Amino acid sequence: MHFTSERRLDGDVLERAFTLDGIPGVLWTPASASANAAMPLILLGHPPLGLARMYPRLAARARHAAADGFATATIELPGSGDRPRWAADEQARADLHRTLEAGEPVGDDIVDALVLPLVERSVPEWRAALDALLTLPEIGGPVGYSGGIISIGVRLALVEPRISAAVLFAGSYVPRAILEEARQVTIPLHVLLQWDDEANDRQSVLDLFDAFGSKEKTLHANMGGHTGVPRYAGDAAARFLTRHLMK
Amino acid sequence: MHFTSERRLDGDVLERAFTLDGIPGVLWTPASASANAAMPLILLGHPPLGLARMYPRLAARARHAAADGFATATIELPGSGDRPRWAADEQARADLHRTLEAGEPVGDDIVDALVLPLVERSVPEWRAALDALLTLPEIGGPVGYSGGIISIGVRLALVEPRISAAVLFAGSYVPRAILEEARQVTIPLHVLLQWDDEANDRQSVLDLFDAFGSKEKTLHANMGGHTGVPRYAGDAAARFLTRHLMK
Numbered sequence: 001m002h003f004t005s006e007r008r009l010d011g012d013v014l015e016r017a018f019t020l021d022g023i024p025g026v027l028w029t030p031a032s033a034s035a036n037a038a039m040p041l042i043l044l045g046h047p048p049l050g051l052a053r054m055y056p057r058l059a060a061r062a063r064h065a066a067a068d069g070f071a072t073a074t075i076e077l078p079g080s081g082d083r084p085r086w087a088a089d090e091q092a093r094a095d096l097h098r099t100l101e102a103g104e105p106v107g108d109d110i111v112d113a114l115v116l117p118l119v120e121r122s123v124p125e126w127r128a129a130l131d132a133l134l135t136l137p138e139i140g141g142p143v144g145y146s147g148g149i150i151s152i153g154v155r156l157a158l159v160e161p162r163i164s165a166a167v168l169f170a171g172s173y174v175p176r177a178i179l180e181e182a183r184q185v186t187i188p189l190h191v192l193l194q195w196d197d198e199a200n201d202r203q204s205v206l207d208l209f210d211a212f213g214s215k216e217k218t219l220h221a222n223m224g225g226h227t228g229v230p231r232y233a234g235d236a237a238a239r240f241l242t243r244h245l246m247k
Numbered sequence: 248m249h250f251t252s253e254r255r256l257d258g259d260v261l262e263r264a265f266t267l268d269g270i271p272g273v274l275w276t277p278a279s280a281s282a283n284a285a286m287p288l289i290l291l292g293h294p295p296l297g298l299a300r301m302y303p304r305l306a307a308r309a310r311h312a313a314a315d316g317f318a319t320a321t322i323e324l325p326g327s328g329d330r331p332r333w334a335a336d337e338q339a340r341a342d343l344h345r346t347l348e349a350g351e352p353v354g355d356d357i358v359d360a361l362v363l364p365l366v367e368r369s370v371p372e373w374r375a376a377l378d379a380l381l382t383l384p385e386i387g388g389p390v391g392y393s394g395g396i397i398s399i400g401v402r403l404a405l406v407e408p409r410i411s412a413a414v415l416f417a418g419s420y421v422p423r424a425i426l427e428e429a430r431q432v433t434i435p436l437h438v439l440l441q442w443d444d445e446a447n448d449r450q451s452v453l454d455l456f457d458a459f460g461s462k463e464k465t466l467h468a469n470m471g472g473h474t475g476v477p478r479y480a481g482d483a484a485a486r487f488l489t490r491h492l493m494k
Contacts, residue, residue, distance in 0.1 A: 195457070195466075206453070209468070210442070218480070219442075221456070221466035232490065233465070236483055243479065 001132035003027075009059065013066045020132055023083070023125055024051060025075035028062035029138060033069075038140020040245040041133060043126060043156075043163075044074040045147030047172065048118060050081035061146070064234070068242055071139050075129050078121040089117060106201070111173040115151050119178070123155045130162060142245045146237065150191075150208070151178045157185045165244035166190070167237045170205040171197050171226050179204070179211050188216040190240040192233060197226045248379035256306065260313045267379055270330070270372055271298060272322035275309035276385055280316075285387020287492040288380060290373060290403075290410075291321040292394030294419065295365060297328035308393070311481070315489055318386050322376050325368040336364060353448070358420040362398050366425070370402045377409060389492045393484065397438075397455070398425045404432045412491035413437070414484045417452040418444055418473050426451070429458040436464040437487040439480060444473045 005017045014031040017024065033039060042065055046054045051074065062072040076082075079089050092113035099106055133139050145153050146167040153168045158181050170193045189212055193205050209219045218240070222233045252264045261278040264271065280286060289312055293301045298321065309319040323329075326336045339360035346353055380386050392400050393414040400415045405428050417440045436459055440452050456466045465487070469480045 195464075215470065216477075217442075217470055218477075219466070219468035221468075223462065223464055230463075230465075232486075239479075 011063045013063050020129055023075050025129060027073045028066055029071045030066040039071045039138060040142050041071045041139050042144045042146050044072050045153055047148050048077045048080045051076050064238060068238060073133055108176055112175045115173060115175050119151050119155050122152055126156060127160055144241050144245050148172055154178050154182055157187050171199050174204045174208050179208055182208055182211040183213050186213050188244050189214050190237055191219045193221040194226055195221045195223055199226045258310045260310055267376055270322050272376060274320045275313055276318045277313040286318045286385060287389050288318045288386050289391045289393050291319050292400055294395050295324045295327045298323050311485060315485060320380055355423055359422045362420060362422050366398050366402050369399055373403060374407055391488050391492050395419055401425050401429055404434050418446050421451045421455050426455055426458050429455055430460050433460050435491050436461050437484055438466045440468040441473055442468045442470055446473045
């Protein structure tokens, strides 16, 4: 992990860009944190639109989390930003667009082709990032995951024992295989559903929520479309993470 | 409205029992409130099990609300406590029990017979109680409704313009007529659903949430069964009421 730049944001946050095996990422920490304090960490998930495009929303979430005492970090997804595309992914995105434009239902095969390779490729990268982040003296854990895409969050919740609570943003399609994996997830979960989100299938999100094996799971459904998560819903998600990760 | 008794509860709450046209009720106010301050009011809904049986849970909610600066009040439902039963209601409850014991689905006719007469009879009583409560110098509004049974809350939200926000506890069956009324409800709503509640039909609650015409509506689904609302879910509902009713 190599830090490539560093700057101070308004709101007393230190932002450091890094690369890890060629993957760009960003780490945010409260700038005033004591050098000896080992902070809890939230991995910030996001859709495959590229870190540059997602930056304003990610930085806002990082500022909010820093005010609560959390370090946050994120990495570029495979096929996004400057990272190489791959043909099957381009094909899957094209198939989805064509289906949506034709007003046809989005079938399981399209969802599988769109989401599963992204999960397969990205989850090991998030775990490697976690390895590297936890070697920093200022990062101590516990660790949470927060954001989309929801299938990456589900897989991480299942395979990464260092993640002890997750906020899952249900704003993307859910493959059948992920629904099955959800039954084995047991960590506390806070699922955010935008009720009239144009980018997901509501029933599949409700099925996913039902499937989770977690004893503590909560679903917050709100109005406002995919990008219209109300401020109070973000605050409630932050309280969930504080409740579970701040010891 | 005649106050029949008065006592001080732990946690600095004044509890006054009253009767209004023969209907028993209870009013709770922060004991330390200034005599000149006109407080916002929350009407506490509850299932038709009788105020005496519901008292511990109602008093806990009243204490919580008083700490947030709210007056709270409730009245006995028709057919509950010492209020006269009526034959059709007894019949409907018996039909429900028989159906549940036989493991059969609860049909629309049973739900209608069980819930609609209770809505028809109780809503005018809640409105009369509101008239009386708002004549007290210490109660000023705004007014919210919080609790079950959800159909009473829906009808009140629709017909009573003085109610400006509602927490609806989705722990009872929802008649089709109430689902239709929901489309005309426009006040901010916070709906609490216990995901594995044995006393409701989950799909009908999701349909009801979908139907509400309100621009701000939020659904919080949690685990824990009908009476197992997690503490954090109660806190979130209280924050919703504070956000909308505390000016």
